[in-house]
Amino acid sequence: MKKKWPFIFAFSVLLSNTVTVLAQTEPEEIKVEGDKFQDFFYESIFQKSIENYDKSLVALEQCLKLKPNDATIYFEMGKNYQYSKDYKNAYSSYEHATQIDANNKWFWVGLYDVCYETKDFNQAIIFVNKIIPFDAEYKEDLVSLYMATKQLDKALALINELNEKVGKTERREMYKMEILSEGKYQSSEIDNLKEQIEKNPKEESNYIALIFLYSNNNEENKVQEVAKKLEKEIPESVWAQVSLFKNYLDNNDGANAVKSMNMVLASSKIDSKIKHRILNEFLLFANANPQFVPDLDNAIGYFKNDPSVNVAKEIGKFYHNKKQWDKAIKYYDLSQKNSSEVDLETNLLWLQANTELKQFEPVVKKSMAMIDNYPAEPQFYYYAGMANNQLQLFKKAKDILEMGLDYVVENKNLEINFNIQLGEAYNGLGDPTKKELYFNKANQLLKEKK
Template sequence: MKTKILFYSFVLSGSLLSSAFSYAQVEPKEPDSIALATTEFENNFFEALKQKGIENYDKALKSLEKCLVKEPKNPVLYHEIGKNYLALRNFPEAEKAFLKAKEIEPTNRWYWQSLYDVYYQTKDFNRSIPIVQKLTEWRKEYYQEDLVSLYMYTQQFDKALALINEMEQTVGPSDKREMYKLQILSDNKYKKPQKETLEEAIKKNPKEESNYLELIYLYSESNQEAKAQEVAKKLEAEIPTSDWAQVSLFKFNINNNDGKKASESMFRVLESKKIDRKIKHRVLNEFLIFASNNSQYANDLEKAVNYFEDDKEVNVAKEVGKFFINKAKYKEAIHYLEKSLAEKPDDIESVELLLYTYAESAQYDNLLKKSTDYIDIYPTHARLYYFAGLGANQMKQFGKAKDWLDNGIDFVVDDVELEANFNRQLGEAYSGLGDIKKKEAYFAKADKLIKSKSNK
């Protein structure tokens, strides 16, 4: 709901005075006494404005009370009194003053608006509703937005839904009202009649995209997937340019194991400027799972990943690489991790994942070369030395392995498992070099470290 803070723009040259003074109850007096009374009223009124302007609300109220003695039926004075009490958060007195102003001059919108300010700040939403209903007489569309929210806050969902539907026809949809509508329609009470209403609306106006989308949502929520797919196909036929139809059709095609049609819908979604990036990520994730079980769509998957090359929030190629690591599909994992590093070469997590994948797939020559290359860039990163030592041991370059491991173990900090792995590889290196005593010492140290970790 929009915060309602409205101020009078008083122009000292006379707009305020003409309003305030027009309510004066003037008895026949001598000219001098009239001038004196008018000057006294002016002085008190302007003093009140001045004190309110510097946030001396109590002093402002005292000056306004003096004005009331002269003009007890002046609504402008009560409105000013109410505004000062509202600033002091004295809501009962503010309400009383605004009610009095409204009673004297019920056609002045600002008096109703100020009363709404009181009820909104005190979260008295039930009393706000009739005030806002009155305010719609002046600015219908503006205050209808507030009225929708007030109906939601007071759980008058029938009224909220009726007003939302009316506003969709008069001013068009909005994200906030759409959210409210979905919240209401999630209640089973509304689903059946709403489906019928939407079906009828589609017949009357087959080019209104939002009706199809809401109907697809309702059918999907009630597990009527066949009906939802039917609506999506109607939407595609009536509005071929609808990108949202492709979101639904993609899901149906995946569920039907139709990879060709699913990929076609996916690319329409990925190319769309209307569809949120989060939805595009969701579509890619579903296609990734599908493609991992259907290798003939590997090229489509890679093409889809390319759409996210400029994504500043998520390194998509790296995430796809992680997915394939979890599936123990190391060839695919390596492909996407190398792709990730081509885009972001300084991503150390991608480097470590790639080295791990080389090790798991026994690509020890690549493991040794890539790890030593990155040591030049990150000379204090312990895990790079570990992978270099592992690769060198597997390549039977035991002297190089010992050197890499000796140089890197000092960089291990608070990582017992990594330290144990360093010691194991040092044991392997000394075993290859024929030093059995040191081999057994390093293996024993590794075992001790693992036992100490398990005892914690």
């Protein structure tokens, strides 16, 4: 006699036509009676477990001779064919199992698995719909299958159904964003969100989604309507303030705009990109309404620990481009005060802004300090030399410029400026020969640029 394998199976399913309960056990987890049948069946399970699929199938053929209409045998044959990647016979075996017993979830799962592995997603949808009455969790699979087959309207409807019944998931929200990127689906989603807001006016996420949809369609009036409704229903909602802020600015209501801005900037719920956008909008407003500049300065404090953008520096550059040098310097100073690291660009911009204001003593002091820390950076030598020339300290200017010129590499504009300043220094020192030498070098470099 063949050795009987002492497997213990935790669950049971009927091996013939039966009434199946919803919470079913996978068919291989069984205990069967009858010595011969049991020997062949356990042999097939063992051979499958060590991946001898051909031998497992041979044992199952013997089982079929004993019980030719046993659905579970066909299911087990399907598994062996599937693991062997013989999808045609796997499909046929699973299908035969469902024909004998259509009320077993696992038989339909077998057909679904084969279709999924062979990327026959349209057929997979048919089988998932057979499984869902037994196991509603397969609706998640159905969403993915609708996406794969571009049935986006069905996918969106099912996503909304699942969101309402079981809550949102990251994957479904990603699918939803993909669907709504196509404008034709936005109208139905707007209707859905309105309906959800009426059903549950305290659910903030529906207002936010509706605001974003209206914003993408440039329907600002509707954005404000939703934002006001959100503020009324959920007064503590910071998302309402994001939309109301823009409305306050448009109406030149600076006081309320400041309140909304501060709420948004203080919130950990709001993405940093939105915060930066709000600050930029308020910067433009404050530039036109100087009485709100102190509020702008306070707002910068919210970005002290933001590693992505040096906000004070960017505001300084904004004023720099407008040639408002005093304001630019103020924010460059604030930028350096808030940062633990020295930023070369900020220092160079600071030097340029002070040069424009003819504040040469601070330029000398700053540039010499930077030379001590960055002795190979030629631009600091240039500013130190130029400022000393302007202060008529020509000897200092000459020495610094000659030292710094050695560090100029492949920067023709800077090299031209060095030579001009050296000419000025030697002119101040009363050396016309070297004055002409450096001015001529500068002219020659200018010609080469052309």
